[in-house]
Amino acid sequence: MARPQRIFVCQSCGAVAARWQGRCEACGEWNTIVEETSDNTGIGSGPQKAARGKGRQIELVAMSGESADPPRLESAIAELDRVLGGGLVPGSALLVGGDPGIGKSTLLLQAMSALSNRGHDVVYISGEEAIAQVRMRARRLGLAETDVQLGAETNLRDIISTLESGRPPDAVVIDSIQTMWTDALDSAPGTVAQVRASAQELVRFAKKNGTAVILVGHVTKEGQIAGPRVVEHMVDAVLYFEGERGHQFRILRAVKNRFGPANEIGVFEMGALGLTEVPNPSALFLGERDGGTSGSAVFAGIEGTRPVLVEIQALVAQSALGTPRRADLAVASALVSSITGNPLPAECVIFGEIALSGGVRPVSQMDARLKEAEKLGFSSAIVPAGAARPDAGGALKLTGIGDLASLLAHLATSDDTERASRDA
Incomplete structure (x- = not known):
């Protein structure tokens, strides 16, 4: 009976080494070499050694033949x-x-x-x-x-x-x-x-x-x-x-x-x-695009055989910081509240994504966010304009915001209304 052959195999890339070593020379990973036993009789060991002799003839066909497409x-x-x-x-x-x-x-x-x-x-x-x-x-x-x-x-x-x-x-x-x-x-x-x-x-x-x-x-x-x-x-x-x-x-x-x-x-x-x-991924990527803002371009690319259109945004602004950034809708609202000194409504939740152009775009799982807010007792929500559907929000009062200018106008109106109610 043949003696089992000991080999050393990298568990990361499968490379075989003659002896154990700390680092695999094929993939560069450390401590992945493991000793294995190969007796050339198990699954995956390849064809068994047979007696020498003539093999059977296989059929050779012309390249020009017709073959049916696979089902x-x-x-x-x-x-x-x-x-x-x-x-x-x-x-x-x-x-x-x-x-x-x-x-x-x-x-x-x-x-x-x-x-x-x-x-x-x-x-x-x-x-x-x-x-x-x-x-x-x-x-x-x-x-x-x-x-x-x-x-x-x-x-x-x-x-x-x-x-x-x-x-x-x-x-x-x-x-x-x-x-x-x-x-x-x-x-x-x-x-x-x-x-x-x-x-x-x-x-x-x-x-x-x-x-x-x-x-x-x-x-x-x-x-x-x-x-x-x-x-x-x-x-x-x-x-x-x-x-x-x-x-x-x-x-x-x-x-x-x-x-x-x-x-x-x-x-x-x-x-x-x-x-x-x-x-239609192109419609998904371009669905919220505002053609009236600067810093936006549409790129036509190819993925496999499928053309995909994607919007590319750029923002150039003066800033004392090395990397100026835009925040999301809730952060922007908090910043406006801090600058103006007017608190936001306590029963209102805010979510949305602000694009580089200043437009407000929908985020994922909006229905789940609104449902959780309603469960916790909130009565209103400031959301992207595309999410303010009549069938969304349940009992919540939804206010759709299309861009930052609309957010500032809405918060100013809310402040005036709340101030008038306090004075009355």
Whole structure:
């Protein structure tokens, strides 16, 4: 029996070294070299050494032949299908990465539910959450009645045995690849060896059974999918889900796609009921633009195959400070109150974003802000003009402000009214 070979593998980039060392020469990370045992018999070890002899002949075809386009599983989520090049390809492997809490699981749960509603057999395997937690999210998103099959498991052998026990599903989500492990290796889940072996076995399952397999990957502090880069080479497409958790907009970007254009983007908005599509991002970026102010220009750019129009603002002003800034609406109101010596109404809340041009623009989750203010006993609110809808605010009295000049006029009028009432 062959003696197991000892190798030293970087847990950050997957580079193999002949001996242990404190710093990886490939990626420069410190204390990431871990000793592993390779006996060339486990999953991910590659083809076994066979007896020497003649191999079988393979079929060679002409370049000029015709090939049919691969079939697609359309999810009815247009922005997702756009990034994928028209939908999921049966037998393909897809890797989705993004920061924790950015919405990867929400997006994929919505996509699986949409495929299920179209009659496809789909499975969602969670290695990080219990079944009750996934069901709780599904109820919050209004997806509890869909026919998505759920599983909570990290043992790769059990997962693949379950998927192959009957008719292979049309699509499978593995959330996440870093939690999967195989007993063919001694290393812990999340290590380079386990991630590489698990991904290889799942890709093999996808190709063998014609199932579209979607792998969720964690992202490192550098913004790259954790684990060896070889995993990105194994799969057919790599998508990154980008955005700030404090803001409602998300961008799904394809950095690799064997079945469609790379660098394509899809835009989503995170709300109380999950992610909704933003089919026209240009209208979103330009919706509050005031063409009558100086220091504003519109840039026409290209993201993938999609033209995107974005407003660029510039402000030049005399200031004794090195970096003059604009404040938001509440801070501006407090500054006006301090300068004039007139207090703001105690029962009034104020929010909004001031652009460099002086215009007041809406902020995220305005309905939630107004609801909380009403719950705490406030009776009025000064909000951006676009948020002062008749159906917004509930019992609150809303005052829409379009720019700083309107804010100053409103606060002066309020001061005069309050002074007159005190004198009376």
